[in-house]
Amino acid sequence: MLEFFKVNDPFRLIGVGIYFLITTFLYLVFGQLPITSPQLDWMLLGERLGDGYFLYQDIIDDTGPFSAGFFFLVDFIFGRSPLIYEILGRILIFFQIYYWNRILIRYKVFDENTYVPSIVMLALFHFGFDMLSISPALLGSTFLLLALGHLFSQTVIQKDGSESTLLIGIYGGLATGFHPIYVVFLPFMIFAGIVVSGFSFRQLMLSLVGYFLPILLMSVFYFWKDSLDEAITIWPLIFFSEKYHYQSYLDWAILGTFPLILSLVGYFYTSLLRASTINQQKQRQLILIWLLFAIAGIFIAKREASFQLVILTPILSYLITQFFLNVRKAPVLRIAFFLLVIGLPVASWWYWEKKSQENTGYFVQGPEKTSNTKQPLLVLGNDRSPYLNGSLDGPFLNFNLSKLYLSQERDLPQRARLFRMIEKQKPKLILDQEGVFAKILEDYPELSRQYQMTSPGVYSLK
Numbered sequence: 001m002l003e004f005f006k007v008n009d010p011f012r013l014i015g016v017g018i019y020f021l022i023t024t025f026l027y028l029v030f031g032q033l034p035i036t037s038p039q040l041d042w043m044l045l046g047e048r049l050g051d052g053y054f055l056y057q058d059i060i061d062d063t064g065p066f067s068a069g070f071f072f073l074v075d076f077i078f079g080r081s082p083l084i085y086e087i088l089g090r091i092l093i094f095f096q097i098y099y100w101n102r103i104l105i106r107y108k109v110f111d112e113n114t115y116v117p118s119i120v121m122l123a124l125f126h127f128g129f130d131m132l133s134i135s136p137a138l139l140g141s142t143f144l145l146l147a148l149g150h151l152f153s154q155t156v157i158q159k160d161g162s163e164s165t166l167l168i169g170i171y172g173g174l175a176t177g178f179h180p181i182y183v184v185f186l187p188f189m190i191f192a193g194i195v196v197s198g199f200s201f202r203q204l205m206l207s208l209v210g211y212f213l214p215i216l217l218m219s220v221f222y223f224w225k226d227s228l229d230e231a232i233t234i235w236p237l238i239f240f241s242e243k244y245h246y247q248s249y250l251d252w253a254i255l256g257t258f259p260l261i262l263s264l265v266g267y268f269y270t271s272l273l274r275a276s277t278i279n280q281q282k283q284r285q286l287i288l289i290w291l292l293f294a295i296a297g298i299f300i301a302k303r304e305a306s307f308q309l310v311i312l313t314p315i316l317s318y319l320i321t322q323f324f325l326n327v328r329k330a331p332v333l334r335i336a337f338f339l340l341v342i343g344l345p346v347a348s349w350w351y352w353e354k355k356s357q358e359n360t361g362y363f364v365q366g367p368e369k370t371s372n373t374k375q376p377l378l379v380l381g382n383d384r385s386p387y388l389n390g391s392l393d394g395p396f397l398n399f400n401l402s403k404l405y406l407s408q409e410r411d412l413p414q415r416a417r418l419f420r421m422i423e424k425q426k427p428k429l430i431l432d433q434e435g436v437f438a439k440i441l442e443d444y445p446e447l448s449r450q451y452q453m454t455s456p457g458v459y460s461l462k
Helices: 002-006 012-031 037-050 065-078 082-106 116-125 136-153 162-178 180-195 201-224 228-237 249-273 278-300 306-326 330-355 385-389 399-406 412-425 436-443
Strands: 375-380 390-392 429-432 451-455 458-461
Touching (some): 002 012, 002 116, 012 082, 012 116, 037 082, 037 385, 037 390, 065 082, 065 136, 065 162, 082 306, 116 306, 116 330, 136 162, 136 278, 180 201, 180 278, 249 330, 306 330, 385 390, 399 436, 429 436
Parallel strands (some): 375 390
């Protein structure tokens, strides 16, 4: 099977597509994993935006504005549909795989043109079931991959870099707009551009202008909606709020040991045992610098779940492909390829099925939906199961971010702004799982006259 993908023939992508369709069919038909807490939050966000409210001004959440707009469009067209999230995610993944393999061939990253990176990268996406579904991390990583492709173009001698440097910045800014954690790739762009690609001062300024252009457009939008102050207040809090420890690093290590071993062996071969052109050396440097900043972004991310690892798939596919192209022992190659392409998806499927039975807070399990009518309510806590049969009714979607936002000291105008945010939406039913709303009622007596406690931790509008 490995030899099939080694051939330089675009029709090998058909084999990649068949593999993808088979794994998709098996995952969707037989997987039966519950919806995850982040995924439910993204659906709730799309629904709430469709009600006429705005992110940051009316909804406290850490989702990037561009991702929020995307989830609004998905909800507007398809409604709350986990299946659509799975399908859209796989479409985006196939684009990433095609684009990345084309970049590797176009800029002669390997000594031979091959479609091994495409099948390897696709297998790596099966590390976590949530890596296959649409997410802000997947949306943002698509633009980072486009930026990386243009950085690769700068390693080619006599390549005109004016357009590429501008696009590098624009794609980086768009990625940050989709997933704020990807702001860590701004220093990557600067460092890699200067040290590896040899940016001139003009090229550096051009890429920085491109980077801040999407962010400027977001700022203009919020200024137009008279909510720039809220956006400026909430955006930095995203990096300081408490983490959601959905999965442990041990979980990742159990499933990731074998791909990491292949990556290390591939790096050993390509850096120590094989001669490389100057362009290939620069490309390898870009990959390694990317790896360092990607790891930093994963550790900074506030939702500790495997969907954050999508940013690693291009790097690991590059290193693992070096293993498959340089190791000459056929039995070793066949076993390794089988374990990666077949073993990793099967092991991941089995492992996360077992984990779904544990009460980790990542999987949202509750009663089956019995009606098309969603009960409007506000949940102040990490148990998202009430939202399975309900819709968001209030401003506080991301609970950890909301706690940090509410704990801040406020002057009189800021207190008035918070009061107007709650008063504007007036949630009819509030499930106060950790006593946060009780503290709000103490600070705002006017609200306490509007709500009554019907049972411990449950408040309803009078």
